[in-house]
Amino acid sequence: MLPLTPGPLHDVTWFDTERVPLAMAIHERVTMDVLRDLFDATYSAIGGAIARGELTPAGPALALYRGDPRGTFDIEIGFPVHTPWAGPVVADGITIVASEWPPGPTVAVSHIGGYDTLEASWEQLAAVASSSASGEPVALGELYVTEPSPEADPATLRTDLMIAVERTKGR
Known part of the structure; x- marks a missing residue:
């Protein structure tokens, strides 16, 4: 499962994760300026599913970024599921497909705000990820x-940030 802890991770923490099955809508070649509308439309469609x-979520909503978020990147928006998901499902014109969080070393920290x-x-x-x-x-x-x-009061929002890496130095 993804590294979800009862309380926030105030310090950067390493985890070894297993392969986590996901049900995600994949949006290719997007930029930061379209994210709010993309999230709203995608989670509305997934809520209908x-x-x-x-679709039965097995944890909190998540987004996966592939590529450089400062430029053009691909994003997957959805939820973890208990078992590899059969999908696809089309909801409100948005296709939800099977995906996964990769197994292996993952570094995480919580953002409050x-x-x-x-x-x-x-x-x-x-x-921390690049140095390790x-x-x-x-x-x-x-x-x-x-x-x-x-x-929700923005000051109370908790978002756990994670980076999966290929391997780590000294591990």
Whole structure:
């Protein structure tokens, strides 16, 4: 399972993760300026699939970034599931397919606060990953531990940031 802890990870922490099956909508070649609308549309569609019993989440919502989030990148938006998911399901024009979080070394830290301040936490995590990992990042993940609703106080939001790497130095 993904490294979900009862309390926030105030310090950067390493985990060895297993292969985690996911049900995700994959959006290719996007930029940061379209993320809010993309998240809203995707989670609305996935919510419909959950309500119809087509998808049963096994944990908090997440997003996986592949590529450089400062430029054009691919993003997967969805949920972990208990077993490899059969999919695909089309909900409100959005296709939800089987995916996975890769097994192996993963470094994580919790970000407490609004999404507009995530960059500093990502920089902290990336610095540790690059100094300890001998391979390139395999995936960047955001696990939305606190549901991001319009009523939520941004100062109380918890997002666990994760980087899966190929291997680590000295491990």
